[in-house]
Amino acid sequence: MVDRAAGAPSLPDDWPAQPELSLNLNRMGSFDWDLASGLMNLDPAGHEVFDLRPGEFDGHPGSLKLRVPTDEASRLDALVSRALKSGSQHYGAYFRIRCRDGSLRWTHTQGFIRRDSAGRPLRIIGIVRDATEELADSSARLEVDAERRRQTSVVESTTAALAHARTVQEVIDVLRDSHGLEHFGATSLVMGLLESGGRIHLVADGPEGSFVPGTRYTRVDDEYPMSEVVRTLTPRFIESKRDFADSYPRLWPHIEGLGINSAVYLPLIAQGRPIGALGLLYGDRTGFSSEERNVLVALGSSIAQSLQRAVLYDQEHDLAQGLQQAMLPRRIPAVPGAQIAVRYRSARLGRDIGGDWYDVIALPGGRVGAVIGDVQGHDTHAAAVMGQLRIVLRAYAAEGHTPATVMARASVFLHELDTERFATCMYAEVDLTTGVMQLVRAGHVDPLVRDNDGGTRRLPVEGGLPLGLSAEFGRLEYPVTTVELDPGQTLLFYTDGLVEVPGADLDDGMQMLTALVRGGPRDLQLLGDQLCDVVDERSGDDDVAILLLRRKGAYTPQTGGRLQQHVAQNDPEALRSARHMIRAATGAWGARERSDEIELAADEMITNALMHTDGGAIVTIRVLSGVERRLRVEVEDRSSALPRRRDAGESGVSGRGLMLVDRLAEAWGVESRGSGKCVWCEFMIPERPKS
Structure with a gap:
């Protein structure tokens, strides 16, 4: 817009003359806008x-922003812009200007577009005119304002x-x-996402029963x-x-009957790049006003x-879940004497990868190790630490280390990673023959x-510090809780995401879980699915790992129960763990009355192996089935030198x-082994009462 009298920039020679008819009497002005x-x-x-x-005003439309709000x-x-691109010949709109005194005044413009061949x-x-009187009537102004507020509300509420x-x-x-549909005024919507190769994937369609066969995937050039x-x-x-039928003859016959x-x-x-398309379908209207078009484009x-x-979130979620699954065991080994089910669910809120894990380890002698753990944090670092910790x-x-030694060494390993992360963990070693x-x-x-x-019921287990922290504070002692898992009983390990409910105490979550397990299906796979369904419904912000292990009653090897422990030289913790293993086994296998004798004899054989050989010892305790039920303790070392009885002197401290x-x-006796020997002793123990 150029005011020539005000010394505006020179205009092209073919600039048209001012309209001869003055519109001042109608408070109406005119403009001529050269688009070139x-x-x-x-x-x-x-x-x-x-x-x-x-x-x-200097002739550039941008200078009108002095009076037109942003x-x-x-x-x-x-x-x-839409009128120019669509081929329209004219447009019109009401808008407000801010007057010199700061007040707002309604104005109307109407433009006619001239095009070449x-x-x-x-x-x-076009023209611009003062629309104050036109909208002076209060009902008209209220209607316009109400519509504007409604449209603003649509944008704000949807956003x-x-x-x-x-x-x-x-x-x-x-x-x-x-x-949402009420705000739009639409009957239903369809949405497609643009995929690689120019393919559009229909991810939402409606109304119900209106899906057009062959349109789940279409191409951009269709x-x-x-x-x-x-x-x-x-x-x-x-x-x-009519517009629909003429423009899209392939689509219209399929939706003609939907109203x-x-x-x-x-x-x-x-x-600046297309990611998809949204379609809103209307059953009770025809045509769209300029205001409605503006709102829809803004939306x-x-x-x-x-x-x-959301697309990026879904992609990251899939990547995170895939990475997490890759860190978990690819398969759970088939363990004779046990039924096992495992489950993992990633977080639904926040970051979608964490450090929850489970593992099942088949061990010699009819034993199995079961592990559940959770590394601090929800990011790729936590998952990476989890993967290393699981393998270690x-x-x-x-x-062959005892559970206490396994946990202590894992804590030292995590501390030496220098990750500033800690992990909670539960480890169980189950002898499936005896249930110890x-x-x-x-x-x-x-x-x-x-x-x-x-x-x-909840199984109280003595505990130590989380992995990493126990090594940092020099408190690597992990007490062992020994119980007996009867045939048919099921052990449930889980991470805290299963019981920590936002706004509720942990005890409430434990009670909820106990009730779910008590009333859940007996089949372990179905029970695992049901627990995961609860997690999905709750949409928690933490990962969840679940491990279910049931001891079968029919699995009984001929040798009976068997536990084994490696005791290295200069490892007093391993020695204490071996003693604890023997004490726990004698109690669980019905030999509690002779536990002191058995433990003393085993301790003497272990000490003898550690003192008189260059390596460690492997301690095995087992139940022998036969005419008489016996408990056998074996201590194997890598020395071929046979032990011998010696009489201790009056002041001797050895030889006994x-x-x-x-x-x-x-x-008792000594057996030669390929690379060493085995010293053994046997104790008669009472038969187990028939259940």
Whole structure:
């Protein structure tokens, strides 16, 4: 808009003369906008409409922003751009200007677009007028204001709802719910996501029963409205049934009977690139006003931003879940004498990868190790630490270390990683022949035990500090809790995400879990699924790992029960653990009355092996079935030198070991092994009562 009298820039020679007819009497001004040069000629009456003084307008439309508020200017720019691109010959809109005194005044503009023979726009000639009197009637003004507020509310409420949508499905749910469709005024919606190779994947369709066969996947160059808007990046407003039928003859026959009268398809554009398309279908209207088009285009932009976040979230979630699954065992070994079920569910909120894990380790002699743990944090670092810790703990267990030693060494390993992370963990070694179970807990939640009749109870387990922290503070002692798992009983390990409910105490979560297990199906796989369903419904913000182990009653090897422990030289902790193993086994196998004798004899044989050989010892305790039930203790070392009985002098402190073994045991002896020898002794123990 150029005020020539005010010394505005020179205009092109072919700039048209001022309209001869003055419109001042109607408080109406005119303008002539040359699109090639970008200059606009605004007559004096137009200056008055905009409340402009000479020199305040320099012929460039941008200088009108002095009087046009930013939101109004954006709306007008979008309106003019759509009219130019769509091939329209004219446009019109009401808008407000801010007068010199700060008040707002209603104004109306109407423009006529002149195009060349090829349809390219050359210039816009139009009018602007004061619409104050036109909208002076209070009911009209209230109606306009109410509609504007409604449209603003639509944008604000939808944007606010989408802000909480994290996944693509949640975005669809926000748009689909009754309030969302009510805001849009639409009957139903369809949504497609652009995939690689120019393929559009239909991820939402409606109304129910309206899916068109062959449209689940379409291409950008297909003759469908969704393909068109992705291809052209331009909204498509279908204003009538006739428009729909003429424009999309392949699609219309399939939806003709659904009562659809009009539709709008919006390209979903994020960061300048199409990511999909949204279609809103209407059954009770035809045509779209300029205001409605503006709102829909604005909503399309907001939806696109949310959808892009959701697509990235889903991709990251899938990647995180895949990485987490890769860190977990690829398969659970089939363990004779046990039924096992494992489950893992990733977090639904926050970061979607964590340090929860489980593991099942088949051990010699009919034993099995069961592990559950949780590394601090929810990120890839936590998952990486988890993977290393799982493998190390498995290796220590497979080497034959006691549960206490396994846990202590795993803690040292984690501390030496220097990750500043700690981990809670529960480890159990179960002898499936006898049911003797040794449990060690490192800051983890207590397990549950379910009986044959469904009764479920919390199993208190003595505990130490979490892994990593116990090494840092020099408190590597992990007490062992020994119990017996009867045939048919089920052990449940889990991470705290299963029982920690936001806003509730941990005890409440434990009671809830106990009730679920008590009333759950007997089949372990079904029980695992049911527990995961509870996690999914709760949409927790923590990962969950579950391990279920049931001892079968029919598995009884000929040798009876068997436990084994490696005792290295200069490892007093391993020696204490071996003693504890022997004490626990004698109690669990019905030899409690002779436990002191058995422990003393075993201690003498172990001490003898450690003192008189260069290596460690392997301690094995087993039950021998036969005419008489016997408990056998074996101590194997790598020395071929046979032990011999010696008489101790009056002040001697050695030489009494084998004498004690001879006095305490019913039988003892020495066997040569390939790389060493085995010293053994046997004790008669009472038969187990018939159950």
